[in-house]
Amino acid sequence: MKAAESQQGISRFGSWDVAIFSLLRAARSSRFVADPIARSSATPVELQSDPASWDRLAPTSKEDVLADQRARPPYGSRPCLPVKSIGLIVESSGSSGSDKEIHYVGRQDMARIRRSWAEQMRRLGISASDVVAFTFPIGMSGGGIKHSRAYEELGAKLLRIAHLSTEDKLSVMAYFRASVLVATPAYLDRLAFAARETGKALHDLGLRKVLTATQSVTVEWVRGIQESAGVKLYEWYGTSSGLAAFTCSEGMVNSRAGRGTLHWGPASALIEVADPVTGACVADGEKGDVIGTPLFSQAEGLFRFRTGDEVTFVAPGACLCGSSEPGIQNGTVRRLDDMFKIKGSNVWPSKCESVIFGFDEVEDYRVRIRLDDDRRERVKLEVRTSVAPPDLAVRIEDSLRRRTGLKFEVVVRASGADWEQSTSGEAGKVKRWIDERSGASLQPPPRQTDRENERAPTRRAQPRIGHRAGTPRSAPTSATL
Numbered sequence: 088m089k090a091a092e093s094q095q096g097i098s099r100f101g102s103w104d105v106a107i108f109s110l111l112r113a114a115r116s117s118r119f120v121a122d123p124i125a126r127s128s129a130t131p132v133e134l135q136s137d138p139a140s141w142d143r144l145a146p147t148s149k150e151d152v153l154a155d156q157r158a159r160p161p162y163g164s165r166p167c168l169p170v171k172s173i174g175l176i177v178e179s180s181g182s183s184g185s186d187k188e189i190h191y192v193g194r195q196d197m198a199r200i201r202r203s204w205a206e207q208m209r210r211l212g213i214s215a216s217d218v219v220a221f222t223f224p225i226g227m228s229g230g231g232i233k234h235s236r237a238y239e240e241l242g243a244k245l246l247r248i249a250h251l252s253t254e255d256k257l258s259v260m261a262y263f264r265a266s267v268l269v270a271t272p273a274y275l276d277r278l279a280f281a282a283r284e285t286g287k288a289l290h291d292l293g294l295r296k297v298l299t300a301t302q303s304v305t306v307e308w309v310r311g312i313q314e315s316a317g318v319k320l321y322e323w324y325g326t327s328s329g330l331a332a333f334t335c336s337e338g339m340v341n342s343r344a345g346r347g348t349l350h351w352g353p354a355s356a357l358i359e360v361a362d363p364v365t366g367a368c369v370a371d372g373e374k375g376d377v378i379g380t381p382l383f384s385q386a387e388g389l390f391r392f393r394t395g396d397e398v399t400f401v402a403p404g405a406c407l408c409g410s411s412e413p414g415i416q417n418g419t420v421r422r423l424d425d426m427f428k429i430k431g432s433n434v435w436p437s438k439c440e441s442v443i444f445g446f447d448e449v450e451d452y453r454v455r456i457r458l459d460d461d462r463r464e465r466v467k468l469e470v471r472t473s474v475a476p477p478d479l480a481v482r483i484e485d486s487l488r489r490r491t492g493l494k495f496e497v498v499v500r501a502s503g504a505d506w507e508q509s510t511s512g513e514a515g516k517v518k519r520w521i522d523e524r525s526g527a528s529l530q531p532p533p534r535q536t537d538r539e540n541e542r543a544p545t546r547r548a549q550p551r552i553g554h555r556a557g558t559p560r561s562a563p564t565s566a567t568l
């Protein structure tokens with residue numbers, strides 16, 4: 088079933104009438120909204136009268152949002168409500184202030200988001216009886232606070248344990264008999280490992296359900312951790328721009344041992360899963376890019392926003408749960424801009440590369456993200472140089488820590504023959520970064536042949552790292568956490 092043949096008789100999945108009403112209203116008060124309409128091949132009259140003209144509206148990019156903020160700080164020209172009516176300001180996570188999108192939610196919409204998220208949790212069986220162990224910080228990003236408000240709405244108890252050590256988190260979870268855990272896949276691995284070290288599975292502490300996000304994972308990894316930890320895994324997908332989708336009761340791995348579905352409510356967002364070349368909506372089971380319009384968004388004019396996420400579309404009715412809501416496949420959301428989520432932080436290889444190659448001594452490098460024997464996330468950087476001052480590794484480590492907030496373990500090599508990364512056949516620009524965290528190795532095989540890789544230049548000639556369709560690594564989503 089194609090998206091264009093949706094039951095609403097429109098070309099996208101979402102409440103088009105709400106979207107078009109919001110668009111025309113926002114355009115009256117915001118140049119940020121009016122300008123794309125002016126650039127579009129569809130007139131306001133056509134947009135209002137013909138749902139099929141929606142995809143002729145020029146999309147909005149992250150760069151548009153950032154440029155708007157820089158031109159008119161702090162909110163840009165997007166606000167459609169006065170500041171007194173804004174209920175929440177959120178930022179996307181980024182490695183510096185200038186990289187962060189700022190989004191805002193009206194007070195009325197915040198109440199709707201709270202109810203909508205709570206309803207999704209309710210479908211998973213989460214209720215006032217549950218105690219939720221929350222391992223993400225509740226900071227400026229949107230996911231933390233939206234989760235928090237949703238559990239408030241349900242009456243569930245939220246254990247705010249992000250600041251605690253792994254051992255202390257487990258102690259608190261056991262003491263309060265936490266039944267729900269919210270954690271990244273990598274951190275779930277770490278918690279499960281630490282619990283096993285004490286002779287217990289997470290189930291023994293009282294845990295029954297886990298909500299996760301930010302990393303793509305294999306079916307085998309989900310099944311493995313479900314069996315070993317005695318819990319059921321669910322996922323959510325969220326963006327700082329206000330899009331959200333949640334796994335249904337089938338879970339991340341469904342009752343036929345296949346991948347489950349993240350559904351979104353057509354009342355909450357109009358989401359297009361579009362072919363990156365033709366722009367046409369893809370069919371059930373096909374990959375496409377997410378272009379989304381949040382509908383709980385009276386405060387901010389944001390329409391047809393390119394998220395930079397690649398997903399696999401699930402048509403209404405295709406999920407085993409029988410829902411008429413459309414969705415995206417669990418565990419396979421993939422960033423298209425090469426971002427990695429490491430210890431909860433967004434890390435862009437291109438930004439790290441500019442730091443690494445800022446040192447003239449560095450001729451080439453490799454980065455490996457992995458879990459150590461204690462299942463802690465580690466980042467190792469090997470740099471190749473023929474003239475290594477004794478303090479080179481320390482200076483690179485300091486610079487990367489300032490840029491990303493993360494500790495890189497830096498090792499200097501005299502020859503590329505000494506690269507530690509031989510497991511995935513790394514070579515060439517597209518494979519300088521690999522992610523070996525558990526359950527994170529589902530990406531398709533690389534397009535380049537070994538011969539092509541051998542010819543790949545080693546320094547600066549090709550600054551873009553990674554490839555939209557061929558990078559063999561885990562791919563974090565743009566989840567707001």
Ligand SMILES: [Zn+2]
Nearest residue numbers: 335348406408
């Ligand atoms: Zn479903």
